[in-house]
Amino acid sequence: MNLNIALLPGDGIGPEVLNQAVKCLQAVEETFNHTFVYKEAPVGAIAIDKTGNPLPDKTLQLCKDADAVLFGSIGDPKYDNDPKAKVRPEQGLLKLRKELGLYTNVRPVKVFPTLIGKSPLKEEIISGTDFTIYRELTGGIYFGEKKLNEEGTIASDLCEYSEKEISRIAHLAFKAAKNRRNKLTLVDKANVLESSRLWRKVVTKIGESYPEVELDFLFVDNAAMQVILNPNQFDVVLTENLFGDIISDEASVIGGSIGLLASASIGDENALFEPIHGSYPQAKGKDIANPVASILSAAMLLEHFQLFEEAMAIREAVDKALQKGIVTPDLDEKSNFGTNHVGDFIADNIVDNDDDLNINDENIGLGKSTII
Numbered sequence: 001m002n003l004n005i006a007l008l009p010g011d012g013i014g015p016e017v018l019n020q021a022v023k024c025l026q027a028v029e030e031t032f033n034h035t036f037v038y039k040e041a042p043v044g045a046i047a048i049d050k051t052g053n054p055l056p057d058k059t060l061q062l063c064k065d066a067d068a069v070l071f072g073s074i075g076d077p078k079y080d081n082d083p084k085a086k087v088r089p090e091q092g093l094l095k096l097r098k099e100l101g102l103y104t105n106v107r108p109v110k111v112f113p114t115l116i117g118k119s120p121l122k123e124e125i126i127s128g129t130d131f132t133i134y135r136e137l138t139g140g141i142y143f144g145e146k147k148l149n150e151e152g153t154i155a156s157d158l159c160e161y162s163e164k165e166i167s168r169i170a171h172l173a174f175k176a177a178k179n180r181r182n183k184l185t186l187v188d189k190a191n192v193l194e195s196s197r198l199w200r201k202v203v204t205k206i207g208e209s210y211p212e213v214e215l216d217f218l219f220v221d222n223a224a225m226q227v228i229l230n231p232n233q234f235d236v237v238l239t240e241n242l243f244g245d246i247i248s249d250e251a252s253v254i255g256g257s258i259g260l261l262a263s264a265s266i267g268d269e270n271a272l273f274e275p276i277h278g279s280y281p282q283a284k285g286k287d288i289a290n291p292v293a294s295i296l297s298a299a300m301l302l303e304h305f306q307l308f309e310e311a312m313a314i315r316e317a318v319d320k321a322l323q324k325g326i327v328t329p330d331l332d333e334k335s336n337f338g339t340n341h342v343g344d345f346i347a348d349n350i351v352d353n354d355d356d357l358n359i360n361d362e363n364i365g366l367g368k369s370t371i372i
């Protein structure tokens with residue numbers, strides 16, 4: 001297959017972890033005889049520094065023209081710590097998601113058996129955890145009108161959702177649940193928020209078209225507790241933008257490190273793949289960041305194009321690295337292995353093993369179930 005992939009390394013550890021994902025895609029090209037063309041463009045703080053714009057027009061056009069985008073991370077303390085900054089790195093990512101119409105963010109949460117001891121949670125709680133968060137990505141409070149009064153003493157961010165915005169992701173989440181364990185949990189705050197009450201109404205109505213899927217509801221405060229008390233109760237979690245952002249970082253504790261969690265952001269025309277973590281500025285250039293989330297995001301990219309064997313080859317190489325203890329210090333503080341070494345090991349261990357493909361059971365990513 002020929003694919004044009006836009007690479008947006010961004011800031012902090014973004015370039016380092018993205019490099020490892022590209023190494024793995026190159027190994028896939030060689031092993032499975034594909035041709036991927038990579039074109040890189042700036043986004044985030046580095047783009048502001050170069051052009052004054054966190055999402056330059058050329059970067060956006062490159063993404064629109066590509067088959068898929070592989071994203072590192074954005075964010076820099078020099079902007080985060082300046083309350084007067086006129087432009088911010090995050091605006092680049094938010095605009096990119098909006099412009100590409102990436103309304104569904106899929107964040108799989110699955111425990112690697114070899115890493116069970118790395119989680120602060122007890123083995124009996126997290127053993128077998130396997131759920132997927134469907135986070136709405138282009139609406140809600142991140143995109144509502146922002147206001148600050150002249151004195152700088154009153155601020156507001158509007159959380160607005162339309163029926164259409166809710167129903168398009170809800171259908172995808174129900175379809176995913178149908179192909180998994182037939183359970184969908186809507187996480188909201190419908191006891192307080194009008195927008196959450198609309199979510200419940202729309203999702204309940206859509207649920208009538210998926211009678212095989214058991215639909216239940218959790219208030220987000222309770223959900224935050226349930227995710228770490230009893231993660232195995234979840235199959236597909238559907239939620240709005242802000243709640244999904246927070247719940248997924250929390251869920252990363254289950255697997256042992258946020259450096260393991262990948263994501264796919266999907267729209268009707270475009271797709272972008274990125275780790276769920278941010279730019280971890282403290283680790284920039286130190287060769288300590290875990291590249292696995294970025295590498296597994298590349299595996300999700302391959303699954304999006306139905307390249308299941310190729311994605312599985314990446315996942316198996318990741319498994320091998322974890323089993324052999326070839327991990328970064330977030331997973332083993334005594335480890336001397338760095339980002340590059342882990343990336344090289346995984347890329348070097350990508351092999352064509354087509355006979356053990358089991359896309360329903362073993363994937364931690366999109367798998368057959370959520371290809372859209």
Ligand SMILES: NC(=O)C1=CN([C@@H]2O[C@H](COP(=O)(O)OP(=O)(O)OC[C@H]3O[C@@H](n4cnc5c(N)ncnc54)[C@H](O)[C@@H]3O)[C@@H](O)[C@H]2O)C=CC1
Nearest residue numbers: 073074075076080258259276277278279280281289290330
């Ligand atoms: N998608 C994106 O590009 C995102 C960007 N950000 C931005 O990133 C910057 C830093 O934000 P933080 O709140 O510190 O979140 P962060 O996700 O960058 O880091 C939080 C903590 O998670 C751990 N961590 C993150 N990535 C890791 C990796 N690959 N390997 C090992 N450990 C890892 C580290 O302990 C780190 O201190 C900010 O500017 C923020 O706006 C935050 C979240 C998402």
Ligand SMILES: CC(C)CC(=O)C(=O)O
Nearest residue numbers: 090093094245276277278
């Ligand atoms: C940096 C924000 C725009 C988003 C975020 O934290 C995320 O998508 O995980």
Ligand SMILES: [Mg+2]
Nearest residue numbers: 245246249276
């Ligand atoms: Mg986040």
